[in-house]
Amino acid sequence: MEKPSTPRQSQPEEDDDSQSSTGESPTALKKSCTENGTCSLCLSRQPTISDLLNDEDLLYMMRIKLDPAHPTVKNWRNFASKWGMTYDELCFLEQKPQSPTLEFLLRNSDRTVEQLIDLCKLYQRVDIEKMLLKWVEKEWPKRRHGTYQNNY
Known part of the structure; x- marks a missing residue:
């Protein structure tokens, strides 16, 4: 009995300079990205929460706005609950010394x-x-291309 081939077997090697679906070779994509940040991979990549965790100023402001418990203002608990965190997990995060907003984001x-x-x-x-x-x-385009440190 013959095994069906898997997609993994038919993919080119990583160091292969074959063309991508955009018609550009990986080397050309990398060069385009490092020169002007306009490669198709960078333009299509959306920022994740992981990306914003590197911005201390933004995290500080989010903690100030989401950490406090307030009866009429939605806070980190509402966000975390909506994304599937259980009541026990919410209570656990409240007991930790670290910001519950930061824990939720992590x-x-x-x-x-x-x-x-x-x-x-x-x-x-x-x-x-x-x-x-x-x-x-404003910030994501700078951080995405590693130019954030170069601006200071």
Whole structure:
């Protein structure tokens, strides 16, 4: 009995300079990206929560806005609960010395910033939504291409 071939077997090697679906070789893509940040891979990559975890100023502002418990304002608990965190997990995070907002973000670091913005819209947290949109528009392009440190 013959084994069917897997897609993994038919893929080119990593160091192969074959063309991508955009018609550019990996070497050309890398050169384009390092020169002007316009390669198709960079343009299509959405920022994840993991990406914004490197911005201390943004994290500080998010913690200030989401950490406090307030009876009428949606906070980190609402966000975490919506994304599947159990009541026990929520209580556990409240007992830890670290910011519960930071813990929530760390546990969801693979989600996109766009998903987080949607959560802000759902809970009508326009303040945080605006911060995130500004970050995506202004800071993400700098960080995505590694030019953030070069600007200082």
